[in-house]
Amino acid sequence: MGFSNLKIPKICEQCEKPFEAKTMTTRFCSHLCADKNYKNRKKKEKELKEREKVLEKYVDKIAVLQLREFISVGEAVILFGISKSTIHRLIKRKVIRSVNLGERLTRINKLELEKLFSPIIIDEKEKQESELRKKYKKEDCYTISQVSEKFGANPSTVNRVIDKFKIPKEKIGNFVYVPKSEIDKIFIGK
Ligand SMILES: [Zn+2]
Structure with missing residues (x-):
């Protein structure tokens, strides 16, 4: 009788479906799920790192922006850690409204962005x-x-x-x- 005969009922941490594991430490039902989970984790780590970088660079500016109601596209990039093209796409699709005060003077309501993205918080x-x-x-x-x-x-x-x-x-x-x-x-x- 070897360990390979073990069948431990588990829930896959990726697809959340039940499966039978051969070892106590198995966390995923398949290589596919293990791979997906790894990639997701790496992606999250990368996002977090990028966010941290922004945070370090703009620590003072963010504190000021948090108090403002309308912000520019560039400021939204800083405050929410999202890209300019994402913001422009959202404006174009009318997901968020913008006020145009002139060329390169687009202003966005911060509250509308807060409904979509979590702001970089600095207290x-x-x-x-x-x-x-x-x-x-x-x-x-x-x-x-x-x-x-x-x-x-x-x-x-x-x-x-x-x-x-x-x-x-x-x-x-x-x-x-x-x-x-x-x-x-x-x-x-x-
Ligand atoms: Zn799975």
């Missing part, structure tokens, strides 16, 4: 947190669990200390990063 907190990346390199930072391990404090204590001393922190991927220098000052100096 004061996020703005402050992205400062972390400007000031510190990744290797100059600990993750919360690294702090916890190094100083023998449980993660909730670590988080309390971080908040109490207003240490800059930032979530990158699955981890929250904090600058080593700030942490060492507090935990070693204690």
